[in-house]
Amino acid sequence: MGWFDSLKRGISKTAQILNTDVRDLFKAGEILTEDKLVLYHKRLISTDMGVAAADALIVEIREKHLGRTVILDELWKTIHDKLESLLRGVDGEVWDPEQPLSPLNFSNVGPTVILVAGVNGVGKTTSIAKLANLLKKNGKKVVLAAGDTFRAAAVEQLTMWSQRIGVEIVTKPSQSDPAAVAHAGCTRTKELNADVLIVDTAGRLHTEVNLMNQLTKIRRVISSQIPDAPHETLLVLDAVTGQNGITQAQKFSEAAGCTGIILAKLDGTARGGIVIAIRQQMSLPVKYVGVGEQIDDLQLFNPTAFVDALLATGP
Amino acid sequence: MFEGITSSLTGALSFFRGSGKLTEASIREGLKAVRQALLEADVNYDVAQEFVDKITEEAIGQKVLESLSPQEMILGIVYQELINLMGPVDHELKLRRDGISIIMLCGLQGSGKTTTAGKLARMLKEQGKKPFLVAADLQRPAAIEQLKTIGAQLEVPVHAEAPNGNPVTVCQNGVKAAKAAGANVVILDTAGRLHVDPELMEELRNIDRKVEPQQILFVCDAMTGQDAVNSARAFNEALELDGIIMTKLDGDARGGAALSVKQVTGVPIKFMGVGEQLDKLEPFHPERMASRILGGGDMQTLAEKAQRVFDQDSMAKAQEELMRGKFTLNSFLDAMKQIKKLGNFKSILQYIPGMSGMLGQLGDLSGADKDITRIEGIISSMTAEERQNPENIDISRRRRIARGSGVEAAEVNRLLKDFGSMAKMMQGMAGMDKMSQAKQMQMMASSGMFQPGAEMPGAGKTRSKPKPMDADKKKKLKKEAEKQKKKNRKR
Ligand SMILES: Nc1nc2c(ncn2[C@@H]2O[C@H](COP(=O)(O)OP(=O)(O)OP(=O)(O)O)[C@@H](O)[C@H]2O)c(=O)[nH]1
Ligand SMILES: Nc1nc2c(ncn2[C@@H]2O[C@H](COP(=O)(O)OP(=O)(O)OP(=O)(O)O)[C@@H](O)[C@H]2O)c(=O)[nH]1
Ligand SMILES: [Mg+2]
Ligand SMILES: [Mg+2]
Numbered sequence: 001m002g003w004f005d006s007l008k009r010g011i012s013k014t015a016q017i018l019n020t021d022v023r024d025l026f027k028a029g030e031i032l033t034e035d036k037l038v039l040y041h042k043r044l045i046s047t048d049m050g051v052a053a054a055d056a057l058i059v060e061i062r063e064k065h066l067g068r069t070v071i072l073d074e075l076w077k078t079i080h081d082k083l084e085s086l087l088r089g090v091d092g093e094v095w096d097p098e099q100p101l102s103p104l105n106f107s108n109v110g111p112t113v114i115l116v117a118g119v120n121g122v123g124k125t126t127s128i129a130k131l132a133n134l135l136k137k138n139g140k141k142v143v144l145a146a147g148d149t150f151r152a153a154a155v156e157q158l159t160m161w162s163q164r165i166g167v168e169i170v171t172k173p174s175q176s177d178p179a180a181v182a183h184a185g186c187t188r189t190k191e192l193n194a195d196v197l198i199v200d201t202a203g204r205l206h207t208e209v210n211l212m213n214q215l216t217k218i219r220r221v222i223s224s225q226i227p228d229a230p231h232e233t234l235l236v237l238d239a240v241t242g243q244n245g246i247t248q249a250q251k252f253s254e255a256a257g258c259t260g261i262i263l264a265k266l267d268g269t270a271r272g273g274i275v276i277a278i279r280q281q282m283s284l285p286v287k288y289v290g291v292g293e294q295i296d297d298l299q300l301f302n303p304t305a306f307v308d309a310l311l312a313t314g315p
Numbered sequence: 316m317f318e319g320i321t322s323s324l325t326g327a328l329s330f331f332r333g334s335g336k337l338t339e340a341s342i343r344e345g346l347k348a349v350r351q352a353l354l355e356a357d358v359n360y361d362v363a364q365e366f367v368d369k370i371t372e373e374a375i376g377q378k379v380l381e382s383l384s385p386q387e388m389i390l391g392i393v394y395q396e397l398i399n400l401m402g403p404v405d406h407e408l409k410l411r412r413d414g415i416s417i418i419m420l421c422g423l424q425g426s427g428k429t430t431t432a433g434k435l436a437r438m439l440k441e442q443g444k445k446p447f448l449v450a451a452d453l454q455r456p457a458a459i460e461q462l463k464t465i466g467a468q469l470e471v472p473v474h475a476e477a478p479n480g481n482p483v484t485v486c487q488n489g490v491k492a493a494k495a496a497g498a499n500v501v502i503l504d505t506a507g508r509l510h511v512d513p514e515l516m517e518e519l520r521n522i523d524r525k526v527e528p529q530q531i532l533f534v535c536d537a538m539t540g541q542d543a544v545n546s547a548r549a550f551n552e553a554l555e556l557d558g559i560i561m562t563k564l565d566g567d568a569r570g571g572a573a574l575s576v577k578q579v580t581g582v583p584i585k586f587m588g589v590g591e592q593l594d595k596l597e598p599f600h601p602e603r604m605a606s607r608i609l610g611g612g613d614m615q616t617l618a619e620k621a622q623r624v625f626d627q628d629s630m631a632k633a634q635e636e637l638m639r640g641k642f643t644l645n646s647f648l649d650a651m652k653q654i655k656k657l658g659n660f661k662s663i664l665q666y667i668p669g670m671s672g673m674l675g676q677l678g679d680l681s682g683a684d685k686d687i688t689r690i691e692g693i694i695s696s697m698t699a700e701e702r703q704n705p706e707n708i709d710i711s712r713r714r715r716i717a718r719g720s721g722v723e724a725a726e727v728n729r730l731l732k733d734f735g736s737m738a739k740m741m742q743g744m745a746g747m748d749k750m751s752q753a754k755q756m757q758m759m760a761s762s763g764m765f766q767p768g769a770e771m772p773g774a775g776k777t778r779s780k781p782k783p784m785d786a787d788k789k790k791k792l793k794k795e796a797e798k799q800k801k802k803n804r805k806r
Contacts, residue, residue, distance in 0.1 A: 242540020
């Protein structure tokens with residue numbers, strides 16, 4: 001599915017929201033009742049934003065609108081603003097949509113290192129390929145390090161991507177120490193005088209203490225090679241993930257100091273509401289979203305568009 | 316603020332653990348917390364709502380409030396209902412006895428299809444089958460390599476073609492190659508796809524039409540949230556799934572997806588993946604999943620008790636036999652075995668609605684416990700034929716059975732006599748309505764005869780298990796449906 005299609009779909013979702021979700025449920029001119037709030041609660045839950053966030057939102061609507069005549073625009077604004085402010089977080093980072101690299105923290109001196117981690121199968125390797133492509137298109141010289149030495153053909157997978165994009169890749173044989181791959185990646189990056197190194201890691205469940213410690217070790221090795229690195233540690237989350245995403249974010253942040261989220265697979269019907277819960281709880285911002293399996297299917301995270309899609313009519 | 320999320324259903328249920336008297340209002344309040352906990356475990360909203368409505372209805376029934384420990388009753392009911400939602404278990408892959416069987420795996424991107432293909436191949440190989448893998452994912456970079464690597468590790472052949480081909484052809488060629496290689500189970504590893512991608516869903520339907528797999532299994536990530544039901548439903552509508560495999564259950568996902576997906580599609584969950592290694596595949600157990608959703612902990616002990624008491628399958632079986640006026644020593648033994656697992660008689664009765672109120676009348680039951688062990692020994696010493704037709708057990712057989720179980724022949728006589736009168740009573744009951752059955756049951760219980768398999772009003776409801784349609788029959792029906800569809804299209 002191409003970038004244009006997903007964009008189109010995103011827009012149609014946004015259009016739907018005004019027609020269906022809020023307008024369908026809350027009729028202009030009617031009195032807003034508790035029954036309606038119960039129904040709306042259900043729709044909020046279906047986004048995976050979690051009970052607490054949904055409750056918070058309902059409380060807000062109840063306070064401002066219960067027992068009053070529905071004015072659609074005002075109601076919509078209450079919901080939208082609340083969610084958007086939640087997503088922006090206290091630091092209120094807003095990225096320039098014209099600058100696709102603006103969410104990334106680049107090193108002022110020497111190469112920038114981006115470490116990518118997450119549970120199994122969420123889309124790490126594919127997201128790395130997309131990110132490398134984006135960086136390259138924006139004039140950066142990129143090196144990849146195939147740090148997943150565990151899963152069958154994970155190295156081959158990233159290698160194929162590197163060839164398609166045309167960027168350098170550092171690999172070691174299957175079962176090698178991933179920290180050694182990261183080390184070699186740093187060395188090669190410096191040799192080539194490249195701008196960015198992206199390190200792939202094997203998928204791991206956050207409950208695996210040894211594997212989480214391994215992440216800490218990879219980080220340590222990287223920072224011993226390049227000061228202040230990794231400059232970004234991106235947690236890849238699958239948009240379809242439910243409440244487990246919160247624990248993922250917590251545990252990966254503890255072990256690897258995550259600086260942001262890539263929300264992959266947002267092109268399905270899953271709404272990725274889990275990032276609201278995460279943002280609400282631990283101020284980990286979403287930086288990019290994945291909207292397909294192809295190299296161009298990566299978009300800068302846009303809170304407004306995201307909230308629109310999130311609130312679009314559910315199944 | 317988010318403490319609610321980490322707190323488990325156990326927390327919600329702790330409400331019921333107090334010794335305070337439960338009222339209808341307090342039960343309703345407590346079950347609201349249960350609903351919230353289910354949502355936090357990613358149980359689908361409608362499923363959670365329906366579930367809680369049902370439990371509320373059951374819990375508010377007089378039987379619970381009147382029982383000795385209503386709190387525990389409710390815990391038991393919640394647990395049992397969770398199991399009902401996810402059961403019945405069906406681990407069969409319904410492979411053909413001879414000839415070649417085809418298993419097709421499908422699912423969303425990254426759910427674990429390729430790994431599971433390897434795990435299934437390994438399991439089948441261990442069972443003495445000759446598995447054969449087909450790399451039908453031509454989309455994801457190095458997907459073919461991944462399956463080849465797995466095949467090599469397992470020493471299972473893999474059919475692969477160049478990635479610019481057509482997956483349908485690859486599957487057809489793969490089946491041919493498998494036949495030529497003398498394999499008997501073909502596993503098709505398909506590319507991950509979104510259920511809203513019409514082209515790719517059509518591709519799966521094409522594979523289904525062309526190679527006609529015996530089993531189509533949906534591979535589902537256990538960490539999936541509210542959207543799980545949407546994808547599972549769509550795959551089921553497109554392909555008529557035969558089973559679901561839940562993966563990544565080695566983590567701490569509460570697995571509400573498992574519950575919802577089974578409930579919404581009716582498709583049984585057959586296996587679960589519990590690790591990345593190829594030996595990490597286990598048959599799915601609704602009980603384990605239920606206590607996981609409940610948050611494990613000290614819930615376990617009670618839940619296990621309740622679960623066994625309400626054991627669906629044997630209850631359904633005994634009930635069926637009872638209704639047909641047929642009650643054999645076999646079902647008697649099954650019931651006894653279940654009872655023994657639970658510990659003593661008294662503790663079991665507590666969990667049976669309607670029975671707990673009678674505990675006082677029953678007096679000392681420790682003798683009954685010993686009896687159970689002996690009765691079990693006696694029945695175990697009978698042949699299958701004897702168990703089915705106890706009336707054929709003559710004197711010499713009685714002696715043999717007594718010797719085999721280390722009791723006096725007189726005891727064998729007594730058991731057979733007791734059983735005879737019990738069976739008669741059962742036959743009489745078969746024609747009665749529920750209420751009279753219950754009365755009769757209470758009479759039997761207080762006279763020392765106890766048949767745990769029968770349904771009491773308010774007990775965990777038995778659901779008749781639908782007979783699994785055999786694969787070939789299903790195929791035929793499917794084919795006919797397809798033909799019909801084509802005809803309709805032409806019109
Ligand atoms: N539809 C869709 N699919 C995606 C997206 N991102 C990744 N995928 C697919 O998801 C699957 C898993 O992606 P990978 O990049 O291999 O995931 P991973 O996290 O590296 O997996 P492991 O290394 O095995 O843990 C692949 O089939 C990808 O094509 C996305 O944004 N949308
Ligand atoms: N912890 C754990 N990881 C698993 C399990 N099953 C699969 N995985 C991992 O999940 C990731 C994705 O598995 P794959 O088998 O490649 O998934 P897939 O569905 O074939 O992915 P696509 O072909 O890209 O759609 C890999 O890292 C696997 O090692 C499991 O039961 N537990
Ligand atoms: Mg990977
Ligand atoms: Mg695969």
